[in-house]
C-alpha cells in the first residue's frame with residue numbers, strides 16, 4: 001500500500017499466480033487506459049506516467065482540443081503502449097471503447113479564493129457527459145475521477161450510471177491518493193524520515209475538514225505533540241489551497257496529482273491483473289458510515305473493489321472529527337445528487353418531447 005517508488009522492472013519480473021493458472025505463466029496481461037482531459041495540466045504528465053506502465057497496451061487520450069499534438073509527442077516515447085488521440089465530444093465514445101480503466105481529469109481547476117464546491121456547475125456537466133459515454137462504450141471499465149469537486153462528482157457519476165443501468169459500486173472511484181501522498185510527505189518532513197516509510201490512513205472525502213488523517217494509526221508512530229497533530233492535519237486539509245495560492249491564478253496541483261493518479265491507476269491495473277494484496281484508499285459508494293460516499297482502504301482485484309476494509313481504529317478526537325465532517329460531506333453529496341437529478345430530468349423531458 002502506497003509505497004511510491006515505481007519499480008517497473010520488478011513488476012514485470014513478478015510471477016503472476018492467477019495468470020499462471022490460465023497458462024500465461026510469467027506474463028502479464030495488457031490493458032487499454034483512457035485519459036479524459038489528457039491535454040490539461042494533470043492530463044499531460046499523467047499520460048506520460050501511464051505511457052511508462054508495462055501493464056498498458058493502449059493509451060487513449062481524449063480532450064476537447066490540442067490533443068493531437070500531445071498524442072504525437074507521447075507516441076515517440078519508447079515504451080510498448082500505443083497512443084491514440086481523440087478530440088471533442090464526437091470522439092469520446094471511440095476513445096472509451098474497450099477501455100478497461102478510464103481516468104478523468106477533465107474540468108476546470110480552482111482559482112485563488114474559490115472553494116472546490118464552486119466548480120460544481122462547470123465540472124458536474126462534464127462528469128455527466130463522461131459517465132453517460134462510459135455506460136454506453138465501456139460499462140465494465142473501472143472509472144476513476146480526479147475532477148473537482150470530487151465529493152460531489154462521484155455521486156453525480158453514480159446517479160448517471162444508475163439511470164443508465166450500468167452502476168457497479170465496485171467500479172467507480174474518486175481518487176484521493178494525493179491526500180495520502182501529502183500526509184506521508186509532511187509527516188516524513190516533520191519526523192525527518194523517508195516519506196516512503198510513512199503509512200497513515202486518510203479517510204472521508206477530498207475537501208477541507210472532510211480530509212481526515214488518522215494520526216493514531218500512523219506507522220511509524222507519530223512522534224509529536226497534540227499541537228503538531230493539529231497543525232499537520234490542517235496543512236494536509238488545506239494543501240490544495242496552498243498550491244492554488246502559490247500558482248496565483250494559473251491552476252491547482254498538477255504534478256503531484258499526476259504522480260498520485262498514476263500510482264492509483266497502476267494499483268487498479270495490478271488488481272485487474274490478479275496481483276494480490278493491492279490496497280488503496282479511494283472515495284467510493286460506501287456503507288462503512290452513514291454517509292453514502294466515503295474514502296477508506298479498499299482491497300482491489302480483477303473486478304475493481306474486492307472488499308471495503310472499513311474504518312481504521314479511531315481515537316476519541318478522531319471520532320469527534322469524523323462526526324463533525326459527516327454533515328459537511330453529506331451536503332456536497334446531496335448537491336451532486338440534486339445536480340445530476342435535475343440534468344437527467346431535463347434529458348428525459350427532452351426525449352419525451354421529441
Ligand SMILES: NC(=O)c1ccc[n+]([C@@H]2O[C@H](COP(=O)([O-])OP(=O)(O)OC[C@H]3O[C@@H](n4cnc5c(N)ncnc54)[C@H](O)[C@@H]3O)[C@@H](O)[C@H]2O)c1
Pocket residue numbers: 036037038039040041042043062063064065105106107108109110119123126129145146147148149150175176178179206251252253254257
Ligand atoms: N482529486 C484531486 O486530488 C485533484 C487534484 C488536483 C486537481 N484536481 C481537479 O482536476 C481537474 C483538472 O485540473 P487541471 O489542472 O488538469 O485543469 P486544466 O484546465 O489544466 O485541464 C483540464 C482539461 O480538461 C479538458 N476538458 C474540459 N472539458 C472537457 C470535456 N468535456 N471533455 C474532455 N476534456 C475536457 C480541458 O480542455 C483541459 O485540457 C480540476 O477539476 C481540478 O480541480 C483534483
Ligand SMILES: O=C(O)C[C@H](O)C(=O)O
Pocket residue numbers: 109110116148178239240241243244252253
Ligand atoms: O485544491 C484544488 O483545488 C485541487 C485539488 O483538489 C488539490 O487538493 O490539490
